[in-house]
Amino acid sequence: MSTAEQQSTQPSSTDLAEKGAARVEWIRSRMPLLAAMREEFAERQPFAGRRIGMSLHIEPKTAVLLETLQAGGAEIVSTGNHGSTQDDVVAFLLGQGMTVFGSRDDTLEQHHLNLAGVLDAAPDMLLDNGGDLAAGIVARGATASILGGTEETTSGGDRLRSELAGVIPFPVIVINDSLLKAIGENKHAVGQSVVESFMRITNLMVPGRRFVVVGYGWCGRGVAHYLRALGGKVAVVEVDELKAFEAALDGFRVSTAVDVAPWGDVFITATGHADVLTMDAIERMHDGAVLANCGHFPWEIDVAGLRAAAVASREIDDAIERLDFADGRHVILLAGGRMFNLAGREPKGNSLESMDLGFLLQTLSLERVATAAASLAPGAQPVPDDIDRTIARRMLATMHAAE
CATH class of the missing domain: 3.40.50.720 (NAD(P)-binding Rossmann-like Domain)
Known part of the structure; x- marks a missing residue:
């Protein structure tokens, strides 16, 4: 097969974006907690003028999270994690005006360049996964430019409390410290x-x-x-x-x-x-x-x-x-x-309902940083208790648990 014939068998960016849009539409329709949050954020605009740098698995559920942050006024600059990026979702997000680095076939070296690209965009808030962006900010000596952020994982929380302990002058809410996330997700x-x-x-x-x-x-x-x-x-x-x-x-x-x-x-x-x-x-x-x-x-x-x-x-x-x-x-x-x-093959990740819960933890925690960073201690810290309890009540309601 010639090079031209091989290229003709590859999906176009338009085809990828359409595929990504269809997948995101289905998942969006099954994430009621984030749907309600988008309406609230559209009114109060907690991230107006903020640029959020993100490192997180880029798949359809993440796209719904980013749409929610964008509805709150955030500018998004993001990359996925090594090996888990889904190209159709990247194409969809690019069409929504977001800056997204990375593809499924990226080498580990390219992944590190993608992380650098996010930091080069000079975000003032971080949505991190594994502590990579926080470590990059420290290595660049640019911590003063960051208002604060969140960390998704236990692994990232461990890094913040060990190798990065004492060198992060801004608050980082560790989502995985939440008992709600621990149980549900x-x-x-x-x-x-x-x-x-x-x-x-x-x-x-x-x-x-x-x-x-x-x-x-x-x-x-x-x-x-x-x-x-x-x-x-x-x-x-x-x-x-x-x-x-x-x-x-x-x-x-x-x-x-x-x-x-x-x-x-x-x-x-x-x-x-x-x-x-x-x-x-x-x-x-x-x-x-x-x-x-x-x-x-x-x-x-x-x-x-x-x-x-x-x-x-x-x-x-x-x-x-x-x-x-x-x-x-x-x-x-x-x-x-x-x-x-x-x-792995045909990646689906965690259930839609669990990520609706987990990503609502992300959005409300990022809102707390955006609106009240001065009231938070620097460094790694758990999700505020009032956020956990608010989300638990909302999740119980969507589950019809009392019926």
Whole structure:
């Protein structure tokens, strides 16, 4: 096939934008909390004159969040996370007057350039995911230009409280500190989407299969419970004694990664920390074990060590990679060690209802920063209690929980 013929088979930007618009329209119609917020923001314009720099997975639900911020007067400059950007949604957002960097096929190097592009646009507020924008602002010595912002993830909150502690002079509301988000989005939505993505990507059955969930935080809890609900046999690896105790009382086998490695068929990491599934454990796994990560950064599985130890590797498709070892064993790696429920094939991510809740937390927290930053302490902090309770009441109403 000639180059011209190959190019003719690629969707045009117009085709992509139309596809993205159709997907966003469906999702917008199922996010009533953000719909009400758009009407409120259109009246009070809390972000008028503000430029919000965003780093967050670019998919249809995120587009509805950005529309809501734009309705409140915000100028949006954004990029996605590595491996999870959806090109049709990017095309749609560009058509809505937003500045968006990135594509699904971006290398990690290009992703870093995309982050730099967001910061080059001189935002005065940040909507961060993993602490990348906050770290970039600190590295540039440009913290004085930032009014404040939000951080979506546990991983980002950890960075703000460790490597960035004491050097962030503006308030950052950590959305993942919210108990409301922990229950609604992390436990139930991540739990559901991870199990759904495993079944969709691999076409393997859950009942009777042996799963090892590494980490028993809110996401790990959800993954473990949803796997067991579908008939999976589940072991938990957890270094925190209290969480390990909880997992044991919840009826899960609790062990170390090395000890449970020969037992498990599928290993799913959900900790937010680096190197929690190392070659010490991988070398003890049986032939055909499946490795997957649902944490924010692609560092929980020792992918570099895995590839260095392999004598051969082969991509089965864009989400499944087979790696063969000299002893005759092989393992399967999903989505290259990235968040496989967002970076894998046919990514859907968390449920619409959970993201309606989670993104309302984002919008109201950003509004609090925009209108009352001086009343907030600098650095990482939880979602204000009144915001949590307001959203809980609204969510209960949309669920018709009293009926």
